[in-house]
Amino acid sequence: MRIQIRYFASLREALGAQETIGVDAGTTLGALRDQLIARGGEHARCLARGRAVRSALDQVMADDTAPLHDGAEVAFFPPVTGG
Amino acid sequence: MPPSTVTIQQADFDLSAEVAALRDGDAQVGAVASFIGTVRDRSDGSSVWAMELEHYPGMTERAIEAMVDEARRRFHIRGVRVIHRVGALMPRDQIVLVVVTSAHRHDAFQACEFLMDYLKTQAPFWKKETTPDGARWVDARQADDAALARWGLKLDNAV
Numbered sequence: 137m138r139i140q141i142r143y144f145a146s147l148r149e150a151l152g153a154q155e156t157i158g159v160d161a162g163t164t165l166g167a168l169r170d171q172l173i174a175r176g177g178e179h180a181r182c183l184a185r186g187r188a189v190r191s192a193l194d195q196v197m198a199d200d201t202a203p204l205h206d207g208a209e210v211a212f213f214p215p216v217t218g219g
Numbered sequence: 220m221p222p223s224t225v226t227i228q229q230a231d232f233d234l235s236a237e238v239a240a241l242r243d244g245d246a247q248v249g250a251v252a253s254f255i256g257t258v259r260d261r262s263d264g265s266s267v268w269a270m271e272l273e274h275y276p277g278m279t280e281r282a283i284e285a286m287v288d289e290a291r292r293r294f295h296i297r298g299v300r301v302i303h304r305v306g307a308l309m310p311r312d313q314i315v316l317v318v319v320t321s322a323h324r325h326d327a328f329q330a331c332e333f334l335m336d337y338l339k340t341q342a343p344f345w346k347k348e349t350t351p352d353g354a355r356w357v358d359a360r361q362a363d364d365a366a367l368a369r370w371g372l373k374l375d376n377a378v
Contacts, residue, residue, distance in 0.1 A: 142275075144273060144275055144343065144345060145273055145345035145347070145356055146345075146356050148273075188359070188377065188378060190376065192275070192278060192343070195275070195277050195278035195281055195282075196278070196281070196282075197282070197341065197374075211275060211278070211343075213275070213343065213345070214345065214356065214359070215340075215358075215359030215376045215377050216339075216340065216341065216342060216343050216344055216345060216359065216376055217344065217345050217346045217356075217357040217358070217359050218272070218274070218303060218315070218338060218339065218342050218343075218344025218345070218346070219256050219303075219314070219315050219335060219338050219339040219342075219344070
């Protein structure tokens with residue numbers, strides 16, 4: 137299935153604003169993060185486990201357990217600092 | 220019931236005009252509470268010359284509207300107006316406005332503070348400061364998570 141990934145703030149600067157990739161059916165948000173880390177380089181550094189990275193699925197905050205679906209919009213970003 | 224309106228914009232806002240619009244035609248309002256956040260010229264020990272605010276279009280509005288829905292479940296409130304600016308800002312500029320109307324002051328005060336505590340840790344905005352040493356992304360504060368936890372919401376952001 138195809139999903140869109142969006143990055144914001146410091147992650148956007150390092151990884152680009154967005155990309156579309158194919159993933160296996162049944163992939164969770166956490167498994168997707170691990171796949172991106174496995175690319176190495178900037179993805180491994182920016183998304184490393186232990187770093188404060190928040191995520192959203194279809195524009196709602198979501199955690200690693202969230203199952204992805206075809207056409208999903210996933211986003212990774214640093215802790216938010218508005219207000 | 221007066222509306223809840225959330226706007227993300229680059230332009231500045233006018234408190235008096237927003238309060239007047241929210242109160243317009245609603246004679247049940249007996250209390251208006253408002254909060255304005257502004258840009259400081261110092262942060263973490265260094266001067267701040269300018270600030271850039273990024274957000275996640277679409278998610279930002281949805282997230283804040285969900286917060287307003289939660290505020291309506293918790294407090295007896297009437298109108299809600301939220302404006303958050305994005306883009307380039309300078310010290311002393313206004314960043315965010317929350318206005319809540321209600322019949323009595325307690326609910327207006329409480330809902331206004333609840334909405335700000337929620338927004339600080341759950342709405343997708345990011346601040347980048349320009350300082351004499353260069354530009355830097357602002358770090359999230361655990362104190363803001365603690366502020367939201369006071370309302371019984373354990374939704375960590377900074378850690």
